Amino acid sequence: MIRLIALVICLWSFGADANVPLSLDGHAVEGGLMFGKTDAQARVTLDKKSVLVSKEGHFLIGFGRDSAGIKNLEVALRNEIVRREINVVDRDFKIERINGLPGKKVTPDPKAIARIAKEKAQITDAKRASDSTPHYLSGFGWPVIGRLSGVYGSQRVLNGKPRRPHYGTDVAAPTGSPVRAIAAGRVAFVHSGMFFNGKTVLIDHGLGLRSVYIHLSDAKVTKDAYVAAGDVIGAVGATGRATGPHLHFGVTHNATPIDPEVLLGEMPR
Numbered sequence: 057m058i059r060l061i062a063l064v065i066c067l068w069s070f071g072a073d074a075n076v077p078l079s080l081d082g083h084a085v086e087g088g089l090m091f092g093k094t095d096a097q098a099r100v101t102l103d104k105k106s107v108l109v110s111k112e113g114h115f116l117i118g119f120g121r122d123s124a125g126i127k128n129l130e131v132a133l134r135n136e137i138v139r140r141e142i143n144v145v146d147r148d149f150k151i152e153r154i155n156g157l158p159g160k161k162v163t164p165d166p167k168a169i170a171r172i173a174k175e176k177a178q179i180t181d182a183k184r185a186s187d188s189t190p191h192y193l194s195g196f197g198w199p200v201i202g203r204l205s206g207v208y209g210s211q212r213v214l215n216g217k218p219r220r221p222h223y224g225t226d227v228a229a230p231t232g233s234p235v236r237a238i239a240a241g242r243v244a245f246v247h248s249g250m251f252f253n254g255k256t257v258l259i260d261h262g263l264g265l266r267s268v269y270i271h272l273s274d275a276k277v278t279k280d281a282y283v284a285a286g287d288v289i290g291a292v293g294a295t296g297r298a299t300g301p302h303l304h305f306g307v308t309h310n311a312t313p314i315d316p317e318v319l320l321g322e323m324p325r
């Protein structure tokens with residue numbers, strides 16, 4: 057479970073400052089996401105890098121797994137600039153060892169490597185167009201309720217071989233359990249069976265925020281459809297590289313993987 061005390065401390069909000077309106081809330085922790093609102097005409101940068109602002113003045117800031125430290129937010133409007141130091145809190149992530157996976161899926165053969173590369177390019181392509189509407193204002197909810205079987209940021213060692221950190225949350229649930237959209241958005245990508253991910257749905261929640269749902273037994277949406285928060289988009293399965301039926305879902309802001317548990321809060325029971 058997430059360290060709720062740390063998150064409460066990190067939940068902050070600012071009021072108006074001089075003539076530049078700025079509000080920020082969310083979680084300034086590794087894997088956290090902050091929700092900003094300013095004037096529609098404002099220019100926003102984080103550590104000098106431009107941040108997309110919607111035509112209503114909404115913006116998002118995501119913090120990666122190894123992002124602890126001070127970030128400098130600047131919001132410029134006409135001749136004024138408001139500066140905020142955001143202290144991103146460090147977290148510890150666990151190491152998970154998983155054995156007994158079919159060797160083929162741990163060390164893919166050349167044919168599989170070509171297929172994996174093609175599928176990766178398809179996802180990259182689906183992420184190229186970003187929706188500038190902040191659909192995420194719908195609010196967030198858990199896609200499925202079940203036992204948490206994998207957490208964000210853990211480093212997996214598969215059959216003794218270290219892999220990239222686990223960038224998502226795993227919820228074990230029976231095959232066929234409905235999977236719901238964590239927030240409103242547009243379906244950006246549907247795949248019937250990827251090498252690692254199996255049946256996959258990707259939703260664009262606007263301003264670079266996306267969620268992906270993998271290992272599905274069924275996908276109930278088609279590309280470019282709009283979904284509301286909580287709409288059923290698929291069903292839990294064990295397709296692709298999965299040892300049993302569960303939903304792996306991930307959240308990214310642009311290229312930064314966000315911790316779904318930090319975003320969604322504790323799973324309701």
Ligand SMILES: [Zn+2]
Pocket residue numbers: 206222224225226304305
């Ligand atoms: Zn997973």
